[in-house]
Each structure stands twice: as C-alpha cells, then as structure tokens.
Amino acid sequence: MKHPLSLNLNGDMAENLVEARTSLLTFIRESAGLTGTKRGCEEGECGGCAVLLDGRLVDSCLILALEAQGKTVTTVEGLGDPHHLSPVQSAFAESGASQCGFCIPGMLLATTALLDREPDPDEASIREAISGNLCRCTGYTRIVKAIQLAAKLKHDGQN
Amino acid sequence: MTYPMRPFELHRPADVAEAVALAGEYPGAQYLAGGTDLVVNLRRRIAEPDHVIALGAIEGLGEVTREGNALAIGARVTMAELAAHPEVMARLPMLAEAAGIVAGPTIRGMATLGGNLVLDTRCRYYNQSFFWRQANDFCLKKDGSVCPVAPRGSFCWAAFSADTPPVLLALDAVLELTGPKGGRKVPLRNFYGNDGRWSIGEADGGLLPGELILRVRIPLPQAPWHGVYEKVRVRGSIDYPLAGLAMMVRWKDETAREIAELRMALTALNPQPMMVPGTEVFSGRELDPDAVAELSRLAGRTGKPMRTTVSDPAYRRAMIATMVEKAAARLAPGLGPALLQQARWA
Ligand SMILES: Cc1cc2nc3c(=O)[nH]c(=O)nc-3n(C[C@H](O)[C@H](O)[C@H](O)COP(=O)(O)OP(=O)(O)OC[C@H]3O[C@@H](n4cnc5c(N)ncnc54)[C@H](O)[C@@H]3O)c2cc1C
Ligand code: SF4
Ligand code: FES
Ligand code: FES
Numbered sequence: 001m002k003h004p005l006s007l008n009l010n011g012d013m014a015e016n017l018v019e020a021r022t023s024l025l026t027f028i029r030e031s032a033g034l035t036g037t038k039r040g041c042e043e044g045e046c047g048g049c050a051v052l053l054d055g056r057l058v059d060s061c062l063i064l065a066l067e068a069q070g071k072t073v074t075t076v077e078g079l080g081d082p083h084h085l086s087p088v089q090s091a092f093a094e095s096g097a098s099q100c101g102f103c104i105p106g107m108l109l110a111t112t113a114l115l116d117r118e119p120d121p122d123e124a125s126i127r128e129a130i131s132g133n134l135c136r137c138t139g140y141t142r143i144v145k146a147i148q149l150a151a152k153l154k155h156d157g158q159n
Numbered sequence: 160m161t162y163p164m165r166p167f168e169l170h171r172p173a174d175v176a177e178a179v180a181l182a183g184e185y186p187g188a189q190y191l192a193g194g195t196d197l198v199v200n201l202r203r204r205i206a207e208p209d210h211v212i213a214l215g216a217i218e219g220l221g222e223v224t225r226e227g228n229a230l231a232i233g234a235r236v237t238m239a240e241l242a243a244h245p246e247v248m249a250r251l252p253m254l255a256e257a258a259g260i261v262a263g264p265t266i267r268g269m270a271t272l273g274g275n276l277v278l279d280t281r282c283r284y285y286n287q288s289f290f291w292r293q294a295n296d297f298c299l300k301k302d303g304s305v306c307p308v309a310p311r312g313s314f315c316w317a318a319f320s321a322d323t324p325p326v327l328l329a330l331d332a333v334l335e336l337t338g339p340k341g342g343r344k345v346p347l348r349n350f351y352g353n354d355g356r357w358s359i360g361e362a363d364g365g366l367l368p369g370e371l372i373l374r375v376r377i378p379l380p381q382a383p384w385h386g387v388y389e390k391v392r393v394r395g396s397i398d399y400p401l402a403g404l405a406m407m408v409r410w411k412d413e414t415a416r417e418i419a420e421l422r423m424a425l426t427a428l429n430p431q432p433m434m435v436p437g438t439e440v441f442s443g444r445e446l447d448p449d450a451v452a453e454l455s456r457l458a459g460r461t462g463k464p465m466r467t468t469v470s471d472p473a474y475r476r477a478m479i480a481t482m483v484e485k486a487a488a489r490l491a492p493g494l495g496p497a498l499l500q501q502a503r504w505a
Contacts, residue, residue: 001166001168003169019166020166020167020168020169020211021163021164021165021166021167021201023198042202043199043202044195044199044262044265044266045397047263047265050265056268057264057265057268058265058268058269059195059265059266059269061198062193062194062195062198062199062266062269063194063198063269064169064191064194064198064211064213066169066171066213067171067191067194067213067215069171110264110265128264129264131263131264131396131397132262132263132264132265132266132396132397133265134397
C-alpha cells in the first residue's frame with residue numbers, strides 16, 4: 001500500500017506516493033531523482049547518505065520516508081550549484097579535498113551542520129563532526145584543511 | 160546484497176494512549192523511535208513486523224526534568240541531547256559520557272534513550288543481511304535451529320551491546336512503562352534476562368507485549384561521588400562496544416582514596432548488561448593497586464564474552480581488567496602512576 005508523502009526538498013515541494021518501507025534515501029534518489037545523496041552501506045556506518053533533516057545531520061538510509069512528512073530536507077544539491085558554490089563547496093574544491101568523491105556530499109553536509117552551530121571549530125571538533133562520515137580515499141587530512149578553509153570563507157563572506 | 164524490507168504498515172499515533180491502543184490491537188507490532196537499530200534490522204529481515212508504530216509525532220517524551228532528588232529522562236531524548244544537556248552533565252556526568260560515545264554524530268542525533276535500553280542483542284552471525292544469514296543456514300536466534308557460537312547448546316549468547324544501560328544500572332534507575340495492560344515501574348536491575356533471544360522481553364522480566372518505555376527515573380547519588388564509563392571498540396569514531404564498564408565510587412575520604420561504596424556494571428559481554436556482584440566488601444578499603452586487581456577479577460567473573468564478535472573473546476576478556484584499571488585510575492587521584500608502577504614490576 002502506498003501513502004502520500006510531501007516534504008520540502010531543498011526549498012521545493014517534493015511529493016509522491018510511497019510505501020511504508022521506503023527509506024528517505026530511496027525517496028530522494030529514486031522519486032525526486034537527486035543522486036548526490038549516496039547509497040553506501042545502508043546500515044548507518046558510512047554517512048554517504050547524510051542529509052540535513054530540519055537542519056540536523058542524519059543518515060537518510062535509516063529514516064523511513066514517511067517519517068519526514070512535512071519536514072525540510074537539505075541535500076548536497078541544495079547547498080549550491082556549479083555556478084554558485086556555497087563557501088563550504090568552494091573550500092572543498094579549492095583544497096583538493098576530494099578523490100573519488102563518493103563521501104563528499106555527506107562531508108559537505110556534515111561541514112555545513114558543524115559551521116552552523118560552531119562557526120570557528122578547532123581541529124578536534126572538526127574531526128569529531130565528520131566521524132560518522134567514512135572516506136575511503138583521502139586519509140582525511142585535506143578534508144580537515146578544507147573545513148578549516150570553509151570556516152574562514154564563511155567568516156570572510158559575512159564581513 | 161540488500162533485499163527490500165518486508166512490507167509493513169506504518170502508524171504515526173499522536174499520543175501515548177493511541178500508541179498503546181495500536182500495540183494492543185496489533186500483537187507483534189514494533190515501536191520505532193530513532194530507527195537506528197530497527198531500520199537496519201528491518202532491512203536485514205531480522206525484524207519482520209506487520210505493523211510499525213512510530214513514536215515521532217508524540218509530544219512529551221523528549222524532556223529531562225528534575226523531580227526532587229531524581230532526574231527523569233524521557234524515552235525519546237537522543238544520545239546527542241543527553242551528552243550535551245547541562246543538568247545531565249552537571250549531575251550525572253557518567254551518563255553524558257556514555258551517551259556521547261554511542262556510535263558517531265549522525266547516529267547520535269537520531270538514537271534515543273528508549274531504543275538504547277532495549278537495543279536488540281548483537282552477534283556476528285545475526286547482524287548480517289538475509290543473504291548472508293541464509294548462506295550460513297541461519298542461526299538459533301532467527302530462522303535457524305543451531306547456534307554456531309555454541310552448536311551443542313540451546314542457548315543464544317548474542318551480546319547486549321548498548322552503552323547507557325550499565326551506567327543506568329550502576330545508578331539504580333527505574334523505568335516508567337505503560338502498555339495495553341496498564342502502567343508499571345520496574346527497577347532496571349530487574350529488567351534484563353540472560354538469553355540473547357529474549358533478554359529484553361517478557362520471558363525475563365523485560366517488556367510485556369506492547370509495552371512502551373515512557374521515562375527513566377534516576378535517583379541522584381549522595382555526594383561526593385564520581386562515576387566514569389569505559390568503552391572498548393574497534394573504531395573509536397562509530398563502533399558498538401566490544402566491552403563496556405561503568406564504575407562509580409562514593410568516598411569516605413577522597414584524599415586517602417578510602418571507599419564508602421563502589422559499584423560496577425558491564426555491557427557488551429553477556430546477553431544482558433550486568434551489575435558486578437560482590438563489591439560491597441570494598442567499603443572502608445583503600446582503592447589501591449591490590450584492590451584494583453581484586454576488582455578486575457570480580458568483573459572478570461561476571462563478564463563472559465563468547466565468539467559473538469569478530470574480535471577474539473580472549474581479547475575482550477583481557478580488556479575487562481584494562482577497563483577496571485583505567486576507570487579506577489580516573490576515579491582515584493594519584494592511583495594511575497601506582498598502577499603503572501605495579502604493571503612494570505609484574
Ligand atoms: C553504525 C551504528 C553504530 C552504533 N553504535 C552504537 C554504540 O556504540 N552504542 C550503542 O549503545 N548503540 C549503538 N548503535 C545502536 C543504536 O543506534 C542505539 O542503541 C540507539 O540508542 C537505539 O535507539 P533508536 O531510537 O534508534 O532505536 P530504534 O531503532 O527506534 O528502536 C530499537 C528498539 O527499541 C524499541 N523501542 C524504541 N523506543 C522504545 C520505547 N520508548 N519503548 C519501548 N520500546 C522502544 C523498538 O521497538 C526497537 O525494538 C549503533 C547503531 C549503528 C547503526
Ligand atoms: S549467539 Fe548463536 S543463536 Fe545467538 S545470535 Fe549468535 S549465532 Fe545466533
Ligand atoms: S548509506 Fe546510510 S550510512 Fe551508509
Ligand atoms: S573521496 Fe573517495 S570516499 Fe572520500
């Protein structure tokens with residue numbers, strides 16, 4: 001049996017009929033067609049599927065889509081587009097923080113959530129904030145540098 | 160390989176009465192809180208309920224309130240909230256500590272206290288995809304008839320692996336429950352049982368069918384006391400405990416390290432979280448290296464790791480003593496160097 005679902009996805013209304021067992025991840029990728037959110041482990045371990053749900057960083061593979069009824073979801077597509085990158089996206093691009101790129105959407109959202117609550121994080125907070133996001137390529141050094149740069153860019157942008 | 164979940168019907172009751180009525184109407188229904196355990200289990204077809212009752216729309220289960228000499232914590236309070244709550248950090252720092260090292264940050268923002276208390280027991284033959292389990296002829300706990308961990312027995316050794324229950328056992332917390340048959344209060348120490356199939360279920364004193372955890376009431380211990388939580392895991396960033404220990408001490412004389420009362424509880428080593436019995440005899444004694452060695456032996460008699468994780472049980476057993484030493488060194492000022500010296504002589 002399918003149920004109507006409507007939620008705010010990156011500022012637009014996303015609506016469809018979904019089954020109770022459909023995850024928010026599947027809804028975002030297969031119904032809304034936004035494939036920036038990655039399907040990795042589907043078990044809460046990798047953070048590839050991380051999105052912001054009402055501003056909070058969550059693993060979308062562990063949330064039933066119907067549980068997000070009426071809520072606001074931000075995916076990597078909602079941060080910026082290739083012509084208008086968000087400061088966090090620019091910082092990652094400038095730092096060469098991405099290799100295969102699979103983890104990067106989750107990293108960008110984890111960074112966005114971190115800088116929203118802590119504009120000037122130290123390295124320990126940065127490492128803690130991305131500890132639910134696994135990167136199989138980079139060894140994290142450049143990612144941490146990118147997040148430091150992102151904090152600076154956001155800061156400069158406001159002044 | 161991921162199979163789709165078995166189809167189920169999702170209910171989103173607006174209040175506790177409606178939730179409990181639904182649970183009464185649909186036997187076998189499962190509550191869904193943060194979903195960080197249940198959704199994984201649904202996907203692996205370890206959980207196959209026909210009805211799922213989501214608690215997300217219910218108000219009033221997410222509060223931390225001071226009630227006289229106790230803190231009452233709602234079942235939907237998340238690990239992230241517990242770890243950062245000023246009152247919890249000030250009055251029950253060991254609980255904030257344990258909640259703050261559950262999984263990683265994405266999970267902690269979703270994971271609730273209620274779900275943590277009745278987390279399904281874990282085992283390397285059980286927490287696998289349907290495909291994997293099928294290829295392995297399943298196991299006694301789900302869909303099979305033999306337990307590969309102990310093939311000749313008829314017992315399930317799956318380990319109860321949540322981080323906050325040992326702390327709450329040491330603190331002597333009480334659960335406030337409600338269900339289709341009415342409400343009741345159960346001391347956490349009478350709640351769990353010792354078979355991995357139903358250590359949180361009715362057969363052992365745990366939840367009755369359809370019962371819902373509303374709040375956890377924690378009496379604030381008499382000052383001055385200190386408590387810590389030690390956890391061993393594979394990856395410090397995200398993993399379940401391979402072993403966990405809560406230790407708390409009330410001092411008769413803190414500078415002389417003279418104990419008034421000492422409590423220990425273990426997790427992830429047995430099918431249930433357990434108080435370590437026999438610590439009463441330490442009252443009046445100094446917490447010195449000899450006492451620590453005795454406490455390690457005592458804890459070692461309670462924790463019984465089996466081949467339920469990819470880590471060797473011998474390693475987890477050895478870690479019990481290590482956790483006791485680390486906890487004691489954190490609790491007793493100046494004890495750390497004495498322990499190190501003893502280790503060097505040994
Ligand atoms: C990658 C990963 C790592 C993890 N690491 C840890 C860890 O280090 N330590 C740890 O302790 N846990 C860990 N967990 C497990 C889990 O995230 C937590 O135990 C969490 O607290 C479970 O809560 P939940 O709200 O998500 O439970 P849910 O998944 O919603 O529910 C779990 C069970 O509890 C029942 N339930 C939930 N709420 C209630 C209630 N109020 N009354 C009655 N029954 C209820 C449900 O029916 C279900 O059976 C991990 C999980 C993942 C995916
Ligand atoms: S201990 Fe045995 S019966 Fe229990 S989950 Fe593991 S393999 Fe299955
Ligand atoms: S796909 Fe969700 S955490 Fe890995
Ligand atoms: S860049 Fe490949 S996983 Fe992180």
